[in-house]
Amino acid sequence: MTLLVVSGTTLVLALLGVTLLVGFGADWLATRFRVPDVLWLIALGILAGPILGLLTSSSLLTIAPLLGIAALILILFDAGIDLKFTLLRPLAGSAVLFAVGSYFLSTLLLFAVGLVALFPGHWVRALLFAASLGCVSGAVIIPLANRLRLPAGLRNMLHLDGAIEDALAVVTVTTLITLVGPVRGDLVFTVTASLVLPLPVGILIGVAAGLVWLLFLYGWQDRPFTALATLGFLFAIYAVTEALGGSGILAALVFGMILGNEAVVRRLLRRVRPFRISRELRLVEVEIAFLLRTFFLFLIGMLVTLSNPGLVPGVAIVAIVLLLFGLRRLLMPAVTHPATVPATWAAPVASLYGRGLTSAVLLIISLGTIPQAANLLLPALLIIVGTNVLMTVLLFLQPPLAGAGAPEIERIWASAAPELIALSSEEPPALAPASPPDRPAPPGGPAEPDVDRPAAEPEPPPLPQPQHRRRD
Secondary structure, eight states, rough: OOOOOOOOOHHHHHHHHHHHHHHHHHHHHHHHHHOHHHHHHHHHHIIIIITOOSSSSSSGGGGGHHHHHHHHHHHHHHHHOOOHHHHHHHHHHHHHHHHHHHHHHHHHHHHIIIIIIIIIOOHHHHHHHHHHHHOOHHHHHHHHHHHHHHHHHHHHHHHHHHHHHHHHHHHHHHHHHHSSOOOSSSSHHHHHHHHHHHHHHHHHHHHHHHHHHHHHHHHHHSSSSSSHHHHHHHHHHHHHHTTTHHHHHHHHHHHHHHHHHHHHHHHHHHHHSSSOOOHHHHHHHHHHHHHHHHHHHHHHHHHHOOOOOOOHHHHHHHHHOOOOHHHHHHHHHHSSSTTSSSSGHHHHHHHHOOOOOHHHHHHHHHHTGGGGGGGGGGHHHHHHHHHHHHHHHHHHSOOOSSSSSSSHHHHHHHHHHGGTTTTTTTSOOTTTTTTTOOOOOOOOOOHHHHHHHHHHSSTTTTTTTHHHHHHO
16 A cells, blocks of 8 residues: 655655755855855755656756756846945956966866866867866855955955856857857858857946946836846846847846946936845845755756766866866966955965856756767766865865954055045945944955945945035
8 A cells, every 4th residue: 555645746846845945054054164055955966866766857958057047147146236346446457367367277277187087089078078167156156255254355356256257168168069069150250259249248238238227226226026127137138148149147247247336337327316236136136046056956966877987087086176276276376466465365265166056057058069968967066066075175274364364354455455445435434444443343244245235335425525515
């Protein structure tokens, strides 16, 4: 007699519920113990898929890329909101140089090891594998940078690093798929467009969309469901940008930067009424991103076919995990100027190097064009897990920058780049060297900047103006 009968619908709903609960617990563990939630979610997917066989992987290949791209759009949009122009000015050159160097050197390293030890004789697989895993995952390091209460400047640099590397990986893999897949039309024109158009088109559309949406929000920001309308507009921006040959991921980042730096944009538009990123928008955006990212990482675990990689590939994967960290650790002081980037930032920037969402999304997308890409999933999963495990260990061993040592680091950075202080009277004075002792808030801001920081920005501007008028 059968005591328990579980239908397909009931099983799917049960898995969705368990996935959300595990995602919630994994997020708490990431905040409390610095353990990336990507490990727990992939492990749950492996348990439900390859081990227990609860769901087949064939039905998941269509929905997995959609969830991953949507989560990536929201995460980079959120990172763009947190990127302040006044904080980026002294860091932009170093961050861009470091991100570009880190991605291409990591890709070269992965290609060499992959061609020799993992996929000997298959240069297309090795190149696709390297281009997908060469970037750090913004979806991994950006939330961790926020949760660890890092100094504001360091957090902004990590945000920019993750966003640039994600965009470079998307452009590189897309171009590679264009080259090795079936091409419609002229090959030279298609490849040239894939290389030239993504970055400028993504930036231009992101800026134009940000300006248009700010004009809309100035009059409609207090209406119900404005947050959902903003997210709908964000996904429309991504679709339009991709249709025009641009990088939709980059457009989402730039769109978020325009909204997050409204104080600067308002001066150009000569708007009197201030606009602030509402708590509702940030909460809705963060929770939807959490939902999509949780399910995608769960699906990645289910799609993997477990097998013994062998001695040589196993050693090569361990070497890759260690070499990728060493490369970032050596590259950081080599490409950054000590006058604007303190030497104490090298260790945390190198440690936050986990692979994850972006790499998995790109590999899943490539399955439709390159069938042999299915062989890349297991080595890629092992590298994703390995980099996140080593990242967790390094974060445990390294003393936290927030707390007693953080104000000194912030003062060093602020004194080396004094132009960022008082560039905008509407920016919170978190980096001012002479902060009063009765305000001991951590310079990196709260763990969730979407709750407290935006409300403090519009308050400072009116204060000095009445004083000047009374003196006259």
